[in-house]
Amino acid sequence: xxxxxxxxxRQGSSTRPFPPEEGLPxxxxxxxxxxxxxxxxxxxxxxxxxxxxxxxxASHQQPASLDLGRCLxxxxxxxxxxxxxxxxxxxxRMASRTRQGLLRPGPGGVEALDEASRRLFGRSLRLRHVxxxxxxxxxxxxxxxxxxxFDLSRFxxxxxxSPRHADGIVVTGPVTRNMETALRKTYDAxxxxxxxxxxxxxxxxxxPFAGSPHALDGAEAVVPVDLFIPGCPPHPWTILDGLLGLxxxxxxxxxx
Amino acid sequence: MSAxxxxxxxxxxxxxxxxxxxxxxxxxxxxxxxxxxxxxxAGLPAPAGGASLLALMAYDDRGxxxxxxxxxxxxxxxxxxxxxxAHVLERELFEQHGVLPxxxxxxxxxxxxxxxxxxxxxxxxxxxxxxxxxxxxxxIDPGHFRFQCHxxxxxxxxxxxxxxxxxxxxxxxxxxxxxxxxxxETIAGDTTIGHAVAHAQVVEALAGCEPPPRAxxxxxxALELERAASHAGDLGAMAGDVGFLPAASWFGRLRGxxxxxxxxxxxxxxxxxxxxxxxxxxxxxxxxxRGIAWRLRGAEEELAPVAHLLFETPSVRARLEGTGPLxxxxxxxxxxxxxxxxxxxxxxxxxxxHPWGPYRAGGVLLPEARxxxxxxxxxxxxxxxxxxxxxxxEWLGSLPHGPIRTECGAPRPGRIAAALVEGxxxxxxxxxxxxxxxxxxxxxVKDPSLQNWPGLALAMRQGAISDFPLCNKSxxxxxxxxxx
Numbered sequence: 047x048x049x050x051x052x053x054x055x056r057q058g059s060s061t062r063p064f065p066p067e068e069g070l071p072x073x074x075x076x077x078x079x080x081x082x083x084x085x086x087x088x089x090x091x092x093x094x095x096x097x098x099x100x101x102x103x104a105s106h107q108q109p110a111s112l113d114l115g116r117c118l119x120x121x122x123x124x125x126x127x128x129x130x131x132x133x134x135x136x137x138x139r140m141a142s143r144t145r146q147g148l149l150r151p152g153p154g155g156v157e158a159l160d161e162a163s164r165r166l167f168g169r170s171l172r173l174r175h176v177x178x179x180x181x182x183x184x185x186x187x188x189x190x191x192x193x194x195x196f197d198l199s200r201f202x203x204x205x206x207x208s209p210r211h212a213d214g215i216v217v218t219g220p221v222t223r224n225m226e227t228a229l230r231k232t233y234d235a236x237x238x239x240x241x242x243x244x245x246x247x248x249x250x251x252x253x254p255f256a257g258s259p260h261a262l263d264g265a266e267a268v269v270p271v272d273l274f275i276p277g278c279p280p281h282p283w284t285i286l287d288g289l290l291g292l293x294x295x296x297x298x299x300x301x302x
Numbered sequence: 303m304s305a306x307x308x309x310x311x312x313x314x315x316x317x318x319x320x321x322x323x324x325x326x327x328x329x330x331x332x333x334x335x336x337x338x339x340x341x342x343x344a345g346l347p348a349p350a351g352g353a354s355l356l357a358l359m360a361y362d363d364r365g366x367x368x369x370x371x372x373x374x375x376x377x378x379x380x381x382x383x384x385x386x387x388a389h390v391l392e393r394e395l396f397e398q399h400g401v402l403p404x405x406x407x408x409x410x411x412x413x414x415x416x417x418x419x420x421x422x423x424x425x426x427x428x429x430x431x432x433x434x435x436x437x438x439x440x441x442i443d444p445g446h447f448r449f450q451c452h453x454x455x456x457x458x459x460x461x462x463x464x465x466x467x468x469x470x471x472x473x474x475x476x477x478x479x480x481x482x483x484x485x486x487e488t489i490a491g492d493t494t495i496g497h498a499v500a501h502a503q504v505v506e507a508l509a510g511c512e513p514p515p516r517a518x519x520x521x522x523x524a525l526e527l528e529r530a531a532s533h534a535g536d537l538g539a540m541a542g543d544v545g546f547l548p549a550a551s552w553f554g555r556l557r558g559x560x561x562x563x564x565x566x567x568x569x570x571x572x573x574x575x576x577x578x579x580x581x582x583x584x585x586x587x588x589x590x591x592r593g594i595a596w597r598l599r600g601a602e603e604e605l606a607p608v609a610h611l612l613f614e615t616p617s618v619r620a621r622l623e624g625t626g627p628l629x630x631x632x633x634x635x636x637x638x639x640x641x642x643x644x645x646x647x648x649x650x651x652x653x654x655x656h657p658w659g660p661y662r663a664g665g666v667l668l669p670e671a672r673x674x675x676x677x678x679x680x681x682x683x684x685x686x687x688x689x690x691x692x693x694x695x696e697w698l699g700s701l702p703h704g705p706i707r708t709e710c711g712a713p714r715p716g717r718i719a720a721a722l723v724e725g726x727x728x729x730x731x732x733x734x735x736x737x738x739x740x741x742x743x744x745x746x747v748k749d750p751s752l753q754n755w756p757g758l759a760l761a762m763r764q765g766a767i768s769d770f771p772l773c774n775k776s777x778x779x780x781x782x783x784x785x786x
Contacts, residue, residue, distance in 0.1 A: 048607050049611075050548045050611055053548070053552070053607050053608060053611065054548060057552055057555075057604070060555045071565065071566060073565060073566055073567065073568075073569045074565060074569055075569035075570060075575075095480070096480075097479075097480040097481035097484055098481070118484060118574075119569075119570070119574070119575070120484060120574070120575045121569075121575055121583070122480065134569075174437075175440075175441045175442075176437055176444075177441075177442065177443045177444055177466070177781075178444070178465075179465075179466050179467075179468045179782075180443070180466070180491070180782065181487075181488040181489065181490060181491030181782045182443055182490060182491040182492050182780060182781070182782045183488070183491025183492065183494065183572050183574075184491070185441055185442065185443060185491075186491065186492055186572075187571075188441045189441045190554075190558060192441075193551070193554040193555060193557075193558060194551045194554060194555050195555055195558050205440070205441055207439035207440065208439070209437075219466070219468070220468055222465060222466060222467055222468050224413075224415060224464055224465045224466075224467055225436065225444060225465050225466075228436045228437050228444065228465070232437050253488070254473070254481055254484050254485055254488055255468045255469065255473065255488075258468055258469040258472070258473060259469065259472075260467055260468050260469040260472075261468045261469065278574060279491065279572065281571065
């Protein structure tokens with residue numbers, strides 16, 4: 047059997063460049079594209095198929111929209127659509143600073159923090175994770191960010207053990223009533239100015255647990271949110287895109 | 303015998319005779335003595351208050367399931383003193399329905415916030431308490447752990463959960479609906495396939511629908527990929543906890559490679575939206591099957607030397623051997639499931655005992671390790687990883703032709719259906735009872751974690767508190783699956 051040294055040589059370097067050079071495989075279910083201009087008159091097929099009311103048909107108050115913050119990427123809408131007005135692409139970029147920015151059609155993109163905040167945080171972030179009712183898929187993808195493939199720490203971003211050492215918190219899950227106090231206390235323990243990053247459909251909107259009497263429909267019910275990262279769960283690249291966008295380290299798709 | 307046998311996973315509720323409290327208790331104990339196991343215990347709320355109890359008995363030696371039903375009760379004599387494995391099931395029953403199991407030794411909360419008096423404390427000189435959580439110092443779900451220590455030695459550990467309780471069973475009530483399968487997938491996100499298959503099988507049994515053979519093989523394939531990925535990831539986590547970083551890095555990457563195989567044909571690293579009642583949603587083209595098989599063989603070749611390195615490095619082995627031991631008897635009494643139980647010598651594996659689809663052809667072998675310690679749990683997980691990869695390769699080479707989905711009709715009214723699926727943590731049980739309109743009147747979920755968390759607590763007794771992370775990783779139980 048080979049020694050650790052020979053295995054090490056054979057394994058080589060597994061760390062992938064970011065942004066990913068070749069993108070994600072075609073099969074990956076990433077950012078949806080929604081073009082209501084293609085919708086047949088009065089068609090509500092997608093809205094009826096959606097289990098989380100993420101798709102809203104046009105009404106006289108507002109145009110038709112797809113809310114990435116509610117979307118579970120389950121394909122019910124795109125399969126129900128007779129005209130391919132709604133389809134999923136392998137694009138991993140979906141994060142937004144505002145809830146409004148998660149609506150499609152829309153420009154998308156992550157607005158960087160202002161100059162003063164960026165100077166304060168430097169080029170790095172120390173974050174504390176608070177799991178508040180997530181099914182552990184979001185947590186697993188946050189954890190995967192630390193492995194040798196995604197290697198989060200090369201970007202100066204690290205998860206820390208104590209909120210006292212953190213610049214902000216990453217919240218996953220719809221925020222269960224049983225976690226409300228713990229989330230608030232953790233947030234309070236982070237020195238100001240502090241960031242809150244809501245990761246995954248549950249933390250943004252409650253996801254499939256929206257309206258549950260045991261949960262609060264997402265992080266915003268308890269703490270102010272600075273960055274929304276959609277997905278069920280979001281791919282590690284989607285999370286990274288949001289974090290680096292926040293730090294102003296992505297421009298025109300390039301890292302700097 | 304009573305008419306409670308589940309044929310094809312389903313029984314007609316009308317043929318079941320509801321037993322009075324004492325008779326129900328006796329019936330369950332009698333069956334447990336005759337080789338039955340309480341796979342699930344559910345309450346069916348009665349209109350006039352209280353609830354009827356429904357015990358799902360599993361006979362693992364002949365793959366049979368039986369439902370035992372009681373008349374509406376508000377209290378009964380607890381099963382736990384005679385059948386310790388029911389301890390958490392009875393506590394859950396009380397919490398959900400208020401049916402009191404009289405004489406239960408310790409009715410502490412399952413998912414409700416615990417009070418000070420719910421915790422056991424050791425008194426005495428030099429005894430101290432270490433309390434951790436709910437928010438932990440890592441990327442982990444929340445739970446509260448209280449250690450009673452004498453120096454570094456753990457005398458007792460109590461694990462109090464419930465922080466992730468988001469109301470899964472309640473949300474499933476009244477289904478099946480458009481979000482039912484999605485809710486099942488989010489019971490324990492790292493066991494998306496396991497719970498989705500259990501849910502689909504329950505709905506199919508209620509509707510009297512048979513998924514096509516090709517769909518069953520694709521489900522099994524996804525289930526084994528999920529198992530292999532999770533086990534590989536945990537072997538890496540255990541390596542990390544003993545400070546053996548090469549294996550931690552490589553297993554971590556290989557876990558991702560295996561998850562990416564799921565993504566290659568489902569579009570999601572966790573296989574979200576693959577399994578639906580009636581079949582699966584994503585087919586494998588011949589090219590995809592060949593590609594996945596090729597990458598699996600590559601992963602197999604890479605995994606073996608890393609595992610060898612982990613198990614044969616003396617300093618690693620010294621940390622795994624004898625840490626967190628559990629006896630076969632303790633495992634059986636607690637009703638432990640899955641790899642944690644098999645590492646103690648238990649023969650339980652739902653793939654072998656209650657097979658479906660391609661598992662009917664056999665091929666699931668029990669692992670050899672049975673010393674009950676962290677080493678055995680690691681070895682069991684490694685041998686299961688290899689076995690999963692082998693099974694996947696075999697199925698990829700002989701996928702049955704035909705459709706991947708059939709129309710699954712509406713569930714029949716007045717039925718009791720159950721499915722037992724061996725997820726990577728152990729046996730997942732979904733149990734559904736339909737009302738007169740064919741809707742879920744009660745949907746009961748049992749993740750193996752519910753049964754296994756006390757196993758972790760017991761394994762820590764007389765161990766060093768610094769061994770807790772390692773011992774915990776060797777079980778890696780689900781908070782979300784426990785809390786529902």
